[in-house]
Amino acid sequence: MEAILQTTIENFQPKRGKVRDVYDLGDKLLIVATDRISAFDVVMANPIPFKGQVLTQISLFWFDFLEPIVNHHLITADVAKFPSPFNKYEKQLAGRSMLVKKTKVLPIECVIRGYLAGSGWKEYQKSQTVCGVKLPAGLRQCDKLPEPIFTPATKEDLGKHDENISFGRCVEIIGDENAKYLRDKSIEIFKKASQYSESKGIILADTKFEWGHTSGKTILIDEVLTPDSSRFWPADQYQPSRDQESFDKQFVRNYLESINFDKSGPGVKLPDDVVKKTSQKYVECYERLTGKKFGFRN
DSSP, X not given: OOOOSOOOBTTXXXXXXXXXXXXXXXXXXEEEEOSOOEETTEEOSSOOTXXXXXXXXXXXXXXXXXXXXXXXXXXXXXXXXXOTTGGGOHHHHTTTEEEEEOOEEOSEEEEEEEEOOHHHHHHHHHHSEETTEEOOTTOOTTOEEEEEEEOOEEOOOTTSOOOBOOHHHHHHHHOHHHHHHHHHHHHHHHHHHXXXXXXXXXXXXXXEEEEEEETTEEEEESOOSOTTTEEEEEGGGOOSSSOOOOSSSHHHHHHHHHTTOOSOSSOOOOOHHHHHHHHHHHHHHHHHHHSSOOOOOO
8 A cells, every 4th residue: 555645636625734634525524644744843755654544543443432431523434435526535545534523623732741751841840840830849751740731732833833821821712611621621531541551551641632613512623642642652661761762753853863954944855764663653553552453554
């Protein structure tokens, strides 16, 4: 199966994000996860085979797993059930696309952190806070937090960095009721997913959720708990006070740092070994989380 950098559907022009091609079908959207990969908010020149299918299949797994506690936007991932002409493009869309409800998107990235990593660790060293949330003294890099914390961010356009904001600012943007619901439900989902992940030997360090309004309900949208939206660490290799091994694009980031990539402009062509290792990590994450063999390889 060929890797796909972008989809082409006759008479339809998608909105292309860093990874996804999104087709607007009126009251529905068709979301296609391509094999594009971005790092430092720059899309690289070559694809990562199977990445789009992995992201979609992991999202489908979590939508099903979380159904008892949250409403979501998924209608179907069966290409044969897509409206015409999309149902005729199975070669491009199989395994990597979802037909979903269109919603009024709430303009907040709901970031939940269970461990002290990334930008949170950098901030903690300066101020003993993460996004303004005061934390205990003496925590080490990648330590588990006493409780998961909600650290919202603004949703920015392609090419711009999301901005961390306080809970108070979140209330100003979307209102008190919406902000409290998103905080409480996001933490609830995180805890449930963390418990499950740990049973599979994977630590869910942090993640981000997106939400939308439709028919008077607030529902979970976009991708859910994937290696692109989350930090997943192998539990058997976990050790605080250092960076962790991870099931994501770390091979890509490490390579770019090694060549002093300036984190702007056009993406570079990644070496074959970096592409292969990254693809293997994505597939391994799917197989360990779901307990199933990945079914889209040649």
